Amino acid sequence: QNVKIDDHRKRVLEDLALAEPAVLEAQRGVKNIKKQHLTELRSMSTPPATVQMTLESVCILLGYDVSSWRDVQLIIRKDDFIFNIVNFDCERQVTLELRQYMEETYLSRPDYNFNSADRASKACGPLLQWVQAQVRYSIVLDQVGPLREDMLVLEEESRPVSYTHLTLPT
Numbered sequence: 001q002n003v004k005i006d007d008h009r010k011r012v013l014e015d016l017a018l019a020e021p022a023v024l025e026a027q028r029g030v031k032n033i034k035k036q037h038l039t040e041l042r043s044m045s046t047p048p049a050t051v052q053m054t055l056e057s058v059c060i061l062l063g064y065d066v067s068s069w070r071d072v073q074l075i076i077r078k079d080d081f082i083f084n085i086v087n088f089d090c091e092r093q094v095t096l097e098l099r100q101y102m103e104e105t106y107l108s109r110p111d112y113n114f115n116s117a118d119r120a121s122k123a124c125g126p127l128l129q130w131v132q133a134q135v136r137y138s139i140v141l142d143q144v145g146p147l148r149e150d151m152l153v154l155e156e157e158s159r160p161v162s163y164t165h166l167t168l169p170t
Helices: 002-031 035-043 049-061 069-076 081-086 096-107 114-120 124-158
Strands: none
Touching (some): 002 124
């Protein structure tokens, strides 16, 4: 059993080692979005489909309910839009249901990719990468949870029994 858990731990840690830098890189990309590119997005009355899809996915991942471009515009015009992305807490904010929705609705689409988004808008490329990184990271975090529990159980089972807390009758 220990070998099986060790193998699983090794795989999960390797995934985590890949996922964490991707999230940090995506955050850096978002921080580096030029104000003029964001202003351009905010002013679009009828954006290209790729722009709308990308920004919609960002808003949904942030926890907003959007059903139109107008809803998206109201969110991306907020002063804290970039701040909320950079300070996003994947572990707390991404539920299994949200992740599955993101995978089915956006990430599974062939036209949901960095090149298309970046061509459509210099701000959209980094935003799409951020969504992809957060969803991938959420998957790895779900794998780490049971691993943490397994490790705690194994540590508890392998811990020598201590009798120091017992008081012996005199």
